[in-house]
Amino acid sequence: MSFEKLFSPIKLRELELKNRVVMSAMGTHESSESEDGKGVTDKLIAYHVARAKGGCGLNTVEVSSVDAASAPSGFLSIADDKYIPGFRRLNDAVHEAGGKTCLQLWQGGLAVASDQTVQILLPDDMPLSAEYTVPAITEERLYSVIDAFKAAAARAVEAGFDCLEFHCAHNYLPHSMLSGGLNHRTDDWGGSFENRKRFPLACIRAIREKMPEGMPLLMRIDCHDDMLDGGLTVDDVIEFCRDAKEAGVDVLNISRGNIVSAATVYEVAPVDIPKGFNVEDAARIRRETGMITMPCGRINTPEFAEQILEDGKADLVVMARAQLADPDFCNKAKDGRLGEIKYCIGCNQGCYDYFVTSLSNPAVKHITCMRNPALLEEKAAALKPGTKSKKVLIIGGGIAGIEAVLDLKKTGNEPVIYEKSGSLGGQFVLAGVAPGKRDFSYAAEKAVANVADQGIEVHLNTEAGPELIEEMKPDAVIISAGSVPIVPDIAGSNSESVIESHDLLSGREVQGQSAVVIGGGLVGFECAQYLASKGITVNILEMKSEVLTELGQLRQITANFALSEMPITVHKDTTCKAVETGRVVALQGEKEVSFEADIVVMAVGTKSAETAAFQDACQKLGIPAYVIGDAKKAPGMALDAIHDAYHAVLEINQ
Template identity: 30%
Template sequence: MSNLKYKHLFEPIQLGKTLFRNRIFASPQDYPGLTSNRFLTEEAAYFYERKAVGGFASVCVGDMIIDAKVGRSHPFQMRGNDFMGKVSLTRTSTAIARHGAVAAIELCHAGQNASLDLMDENKGFVYGPVDGIRPDGVKIRAMNDEQIEDLIMSYSDAAAFARQCGFGMITLHGGHGWQMTQFISERDNKRKDKWGGSIENRMRFPLAVIEAIRKRIGYAIPIEFRMSGTESLPDGYDIDEGIEIAKVLDGKVDVIHVSVGHHEIDSASMVTHPPMFLPDGCNVKYAAEIKKYVKTPVATVGALTNPEMMEEIIASGQADIINLGRQSLADPDLPIKARIGLEDEINPCLRCFNCFSNSTVGGVFYCASNPEIGREQSSMTAIPPLHKKTVLVAGGGIGGMQAALTAAKRGHKVILCEKSDKLGGALLCEENIPFKANLSTYLKQQALKVSRAQIEVHLNTEVTPEVAESFKPDVIIAAIGARPMIPIIKGIDSKNVVGAEQVYYNPEITGKNAVIMGGGLVGLELGIFLSQKGHNITIVEMANGTIATPPPVTGTSNRMSGIMDVSLGHPLVHGVALKEELKKLPNIKICSSTKALEITEEGLIVEDTNGIRTIEADTIIYAIGQKPLREEAYALSDCAPEFYQIGDCVTPKNIYEATSVAYQIAMDIGRF
């Protein structure tokens, strides 16, 4: 008798003539690190292959632009029908398929959201359904019938090319404000001819593309149509229109992939890619509603991390397929772990947007909680250490746990010491914050993995030089963290003053009206947390512009410019999420370019461009940063032949920096 826990999730599904081994698909993701000719690199093949190794039924290569001359919106997009890219695409599809997954590829065109700077010939305008002007002032020129027919053939050519390269499913991007959506949505399509007006006319273009692809490559290869169930915009279409769109697609494609939102508008983009402030599975309801009206299998996507929730979605008939985007980075092994009973070791996506922020700024996906991402090739081909060593890790926070886990996996003898009675470090104070639920899961999961690994754990053990020497280690990794900085200001010792860490642990100590000194990530997130609990919050930040206005998350030519000031600790895309969340909270106020002068019983005396004034408050909270415990860490440097100092005790940064360095240092041990 089968003991399979998630029977519906792991039931195979046939789409067209292709059998998929389970219901867990990896959503389309582009690979930023292309060659100078915009072809996939060898590292890209490993990026996609890693998901296939982990058990995904389908792995989709994203952002293949079907008209590279005028259809690109950002630099990291492949050419859609360039013969010179055939080898790289074939190697990638093979890397996916040889592990039993179906290699899919997403066909895109930016349409009126294309970048002028990325066109082969900048004519000063972009093409769209109708004449107009974009919010950034760029002219939109309406396509004529001949151009539309040419574009349809470009989709067909790209699909045929993809099939030649070994891809087993075609994904058409018909959502999120891309070119196909621009014909579908009345918001963009004001045409009066056969391509606009009624839903039948607005759907004429995507149906023509589907028909052209079918004629070109037949019915053997399934077609997935990715759509927005709602545009999530005041002037965009809603779920009722989404249902009508899906009805027209019903029977014409093999999968209706229901996403939501619009890439070019921040507020809608934060629905497409749910931030930590939204609940898990927040977009499933749109797929579930559409599934009531169609017979074609429906896929859902967005903020899904828990296989139990995924199983319920499939079992209850809300969707037929689960698509995972960021979660496929946080843990490419989610499918296999769920199948063999290791679901409690699945690394959850923290929804911190570290992946998006890094790919936008630096051109590489890096995951905060999974240091293998961005290093897929080296991690999959790593050579075992030449020498097994005794490794002492001082500090059981996120960096310490990651270092211990990686070193143990590499075969070293690992000793992990933590001075408190619990693993998790400084971030334990955020365990009970509702929008940090996935962080709490991550900390518990890391601690669980430590307990299951060959790691000797000593709690309530502070690593002094004497303690360190008693273990006779070959290697010491100091990850002892930092402590909150206390501002030097008159009145700091008053009874109405507390640190952010104290408030996180005991929010009830905060009065109805509170002032937070510090507009960095800690201060802003604490302010949101307290505001959600009903407190009136004022955040005081000395710097000019606590939250700058970031560029669109994807899309126009401004993607690589105007990036928000990250000096206060706001990752690019998480900064967008913070800004959107702050808009929803009327009881929170931000005072930038404001200097704190003195704390009194009445509140905080500050100085800004209007002079000196008092912000009345019951509680003053400081969140001005962390002081690294560098000296305490360096005191251990003579206690072993090899010594490494990592994480906040070097320079306080973020989860990604801690796990990344911890992982790599542990990987390097044993070379000599």
């Protein structure tokens, strides 16, 4: 595909973008490393420059506080003139790299509570504890925030931004004042929809007043409210957007979500949420307002983006995490190098989960990405060729091994990979078997195809041993042998009805109406989803008091969504005692219980494969050896495995 629509220019007022791809604002927490925790850093500049060089049409710089008293640490601020030079440096660097910039103007409402030193501004009183209630924002303070948006816009213009974005979504103060599900005031700023529109429209007019006539103003807006009684409907949003257009907004960035309910899952939607879930609402809003519109939300392939534009459902497309995973996404897509793209899979491990952790753990400085270990380390951890080409043996063809061979080849080395099974991809492919997880197997398939395209030497159905190292005498060895399933000591565990989790997800035929999955971790849950999608009733037995503990907050929410929609029941504090014909016997405390089971799936966990012989052979020959992923620690996260592989390559190239 040529993606002619995606890579065609578009004009917004007097600003011309070279293509229709927009990187929307994403919190990085990198500003925490600045002098006061709220400024631009060299790493943030390098991060944006990399995406501009990678061909992005418009870089949106993350949420930037407009109001000093409510500006939290770890988030950018433009609430004072002292921040202008940092933003100017960023703009100059991005412009030199051929990019365009947008600044997202933000007042965070409840979201600033991560910093206990700043003010929380809310439409209504909110009890935080028995001792303290956050008082509703006063009318005087509302006017001061409007003035703060105006002053911030003037600073952003002075700093050299090409356009600005007003954030009116995600529970932040403008959205909270607009939504009847969040604003229950009885004064002139609440009650009727006309009253609730007053604050965000006043902010828009204030911003527009300080912008040059030819500079476009974008607005991030929720297409509707989820899980909020009395919240915004699509009809409400269309009416408000028409008013916003009259007040000076040019482009609508259609989003969704709030942080006071499970709808927070739609803000940084994980793999379990359907792709492009905002597209249809965005298309209707575009049609009924006549405004330039761009949807966000799980648009991670150029083919899908092109189709949205070709179908006339949007004018631009937000592809944000796609460019966290691969800063060269746009250039690769435009050039037709689709196999080389590292696709975002919506795992949320590095972006959202790291961001949340960074708010309370000083050791976590900024976000990262499973697919891109150099995220926000573009200079310090850039892949570079070594002083000479090295022959490197990779033992194990899971996703970490694949990433290692591709990075080695990219930097001028000669990698050789040995995989004992008949295909590459490992557990990444298996994860994609579960309903809604296709992005995992898709990313693995593309990476495997790229291995072939690059002409890398691959040996399948070949179990490497220490003698191979002695025979080959490579310059380095990466041991990514993975893990093996733990076999529990349960009576009847070798009966015909029992199947190991990896065998099930590899496509082994199963028959029956009922199943028991022993183990409530991620793999057990994926097995349960896979079986339930075939109409099989599933009971998950977990001996601990919690399940899915390895998942972050948002994927736990989507897991609960799935549990409510599929014939799956979770039994915590339940220990399997025996597998018998047609049933599983278990203990819940002192009580013996049984569950019907035509199929029993063992998913109790894994342990690292034996690697001592490989390491001994390397030590004997003086060959550097790197044990990565599950072979180092099992069970592990895919993010850690890929990061292990990346850093092994960095060391090999030194």
